[in-house]
Amino acid sequence: MLRKDLFRRPKNEPEDYGRYTAKAHPDIPGEMCVLCPSCKEILFTGVLEDNRYVCPKCGHHFRMNARQRIDMIADEGTFEERDGAMHSKNRIGFPHYEEKLKQARLSSREREGVVCGTAKIGGYDCALFVMDSGFMMGSMGTVVGEKITRLFEYATQNSLPVVGFIVSGGARMQEGILSLMQMAKTSGAVKLHSDAGNLFVAVLTDPTTGGVTASFGMEADVILAEPNALIGFAGPRVIEQTIRQKLPAGFQRAEFLLEKGFVDSLSERSGQKEQITQLLSLHAKGDLT
Amino acid sequence: MSAIDRLAAARAKGRPTGMDYIDNLFEGFMEMHGDRRFGDDPAVVAGIARLEGMPVTVIALEKGHNTKEKVKRNFGSAHPEGYRKALRQMHLAEKFGRPVICFVDTAGAYCGIAAEERGQGEAIAENLMEMMTLRVPVVSIFIGEGGSGGALALAVADEVWMLENAVYSVISPEGCASILWKDPGKVKEAAECLKLTAEDLKTLGVVERVVPEYDGDLQKICGELRADLVETLRKNRRVDPAELAARRYARFRRIGAD
Ligand SMILES: [Zn+2]
Numbered sequence: 274m275l276r277k278d279l280f281r282r283p284k285n286e287p288e289d290y291g292r293y294t295a296k297a298h299p300d301i302p303g304e305m306c307v308l309c310p311s312c313k314e315i316l317f318t319g320v321l322e323d324n325r326y327v328c329p330k331c332g333h334h335f336r337m338n339a340r341q342r343i344d345m346i347a348d349e350g351t352f353e354e355r356d357g358a359m360h361s362k363n364r365i366g367f368p369h370y371e372e373k374l375k376q377a378r379l380s381s382r383e384r385e386g387v388v389c390g391t392a393k394i395g396g397y398d399c400a401l402f403v404m405d406s407g408f409m410m411g412s413m414g415t416v417v418g419e420k421i422t423r424l425f426e427y428a429t430q431n432s433l434p435v436v437g438f439i440v441s442g443g444a445r446m447q448e449g450i451l452s453l454m455q456m457a458k459t460s461g462a463v464k465l466h467s468d469a470g471n472l473f474v475a476v477l478t479d480p481t482t483g484g485v486t487a488s489f490g491m492e493a494d495v496i497l498a499e500p501n502a503l504i505g506f507a508g509p510r511v512i513e514q515t516i517r518q519k520l521p522a523g524f525q526r527a528e529f530l531l532e533k534g535f536v537d538s539l540s541e542r543s544g545q546k547e548q549i550t551q552l553l554s555l556h557a558k559g560d561l562t
Numbered sequence: 563m564s565a566i567d568r569l570a571a572a573r574a575k576g577r578p579t580g581m582d583y584i585d586n587l588f589e590g591f592m593e594m595h596g597d598r599r600f601g602d603d604p605a606v607v608a609g610i611a612r613l614e615g616m617p618v619t620v621i622a623l624e625k626g627h628n629t630k631e632k633v634k635r636n637f638g639s640a641h642p643e644g645y646r647k648a649l650r651q652m653h654l655a656e657k658f659g660r661p662v663i664c665f666v667d668t669a670g671a672y673c674g675i676a677a678e679e680r681g682q683g684e685a686i687a688e689n690l691m692e693m694m695t696l697r698v699p700v701v702s703i704f705i706g707e708g709g710s711g712g713a714l715a716l717a718v719a720d721e722v723w724m725l726e727n728a729v730y731s732v733i734s735p736e737g738c739a740s741i742l743w744k745d746p747g748k749v750k751e752a753a754e755c756l757k758l759t760a761e762d763l764k765t766l767g768v769v770e771r772v773v774p775e776y777d778g779d780l781q782k783i784c785g786e787l788r789a790d791l792v793e794t795l796r797k798n799r800r801v802d803p804a805e806l807a808a809r810r811y812a813r814f815r816r817i818g819a820d
Pocket residue numbers: 309310311312313314328329330331332333
């Protein structure tokens with residue numbers, strides 16, 4: 274009943290992907306149902322879509338892909354993608370990486386794990402990056418690192434605030450040390466953007482872990498987090514293996530980080546665009562009256 | 563030597579640790595404890611010393627030698643306060659114009675409840691950002707294991723050097739084998755594939771120098787390191803601080819830029 278790509282409405286389907294499609298799509302009924310993993314309510318997809326992929330009964334935030342997020346947050350028709358054609362290569366000759374990349378491109382219909390560009394949000398110009406969990410769990414390889422670095426450099430040159438939607442399993446193992454180096458590279462770009470007096474707002478979504486948490490995920494001036502999003506450095510399973518005990522309920526969830534002082538505010542999707550617009554407005558340059 | 567053999571050497575019992583290098587390379591090391599926020603992390607040793615007369619800030623991830631020491635040092639896996647202690651000393655180095663020398667030897671930043679509660683990710687991220695624009699020379703030397711973000715948090719440097727049997731990797735070969743291949747038996751293959759040896763990393767442009775180990779002769783290793791450090795730090799001290807930081811950014815900026 275639950276199709277894997279149910280929530281994917283690609284806007285930029287690359288022209289040559291059609292030929293990789295193994296079989297024709299089965300007939301998809303106009304209305305489908307999904308089970309809310311939190312309250313077990315059966316929801317119509319149409320209802321969910323109209324509600325920004327938030328369960329109307331319990332408020333569970335479903336995962337969204339990058340294009341859906343851009344549609345939700347950018348003013349209509351204002352998003353202009355940058356570096357959209359960049360794609361990864363197998364730089365250290367890691368076994369089966371090419372196949373993994375191909376699968377990721379097919380299933381996510383993106384060329385890499387982050388979509389970058391410029392947009393207006395509530396009328397305010399900004400640089401926007403949105404990671405996509407459908408592409409190898411949003412892991413950061415050299416292309417993700419390079420695209421984000423370029424976006425921060427562009428934003429620095431043009432005195433633009435950066436808004437980033439973050440979802441990531443961490444560094445991309447298949448690129449070895451080169452992916453680790455992207456943590457330093459992106460951090461450097463964030464620092465230069467920051468030193469020039471520009472605003473960076475990060476929205477941490479489920480899940481944000483590993484090398485992305487330990488770099489630009491935790492380097493924003495304002496860190497927002499979607500309700501119940503898993504956010505941490507080490508993944509819960511790694512911690513359980515290390516300490517050989519079960520983790521308490523709610524550990525590493527957005528509300529936990531808020532309590533511990535690592536998140537500025539929770540960000541429910543219903544008010545998210547307004548919240549970000551307000552932040553952009555409060556930090557707008559040359560408008561201090 | 564194969565990658566797995568290098569890994570074994572990097573982790574071998576009796577291999578010199580951070581404190582051994584501090585004792586052999588510098589004069590009059592004064593240890594400075596604590597992050598002035600939460601506490602003192604024994605996995606990170608930080609302080610001030612002289613190198614051929616020149617005041618320097620020294621920071622080391624310390625594993626310890628015997629069981630008692632290892633437990634005290636948490637096997638070289640730092641908590642957030644360890645990284646924050648290091649950063650505090652780096653900021654003091656910047657204030658007083660002292661070069662910074664870091665010794666890296668860790669399986670990784672500690673993965674535990676307290677580490678997460680106190681912001682392990684935030685602590686590492688802060689170091690990456692702040693080290694990138696530090697206005698004094700920074701050299702990081704990998705003396706044993708370089709485990710992921712917990713190693714990088716002391717390695718945003720003008721130059722990164724590695725002992726010939728040291729390793730540096732985004733994930734341990736054990737982690738790679740079990741997470742990616744679901745086969746804990748494939749550690750040897752993972753070690754090969756990750757390209758974690760000093761020689762491989764030099765080829766990839768991630769380290770500047772591979773330091774010969776002279777069959778473990780610490781005096782000989784330190785003799786060479788001392789001469790190289792003096793030369794590099796004296797050279798970099800003459801560079802304008804803003805230019806030095808710009809070069810450091812450029813060093814990382816080019817990785818994966820083509
Ligand atoms: Zn629900």
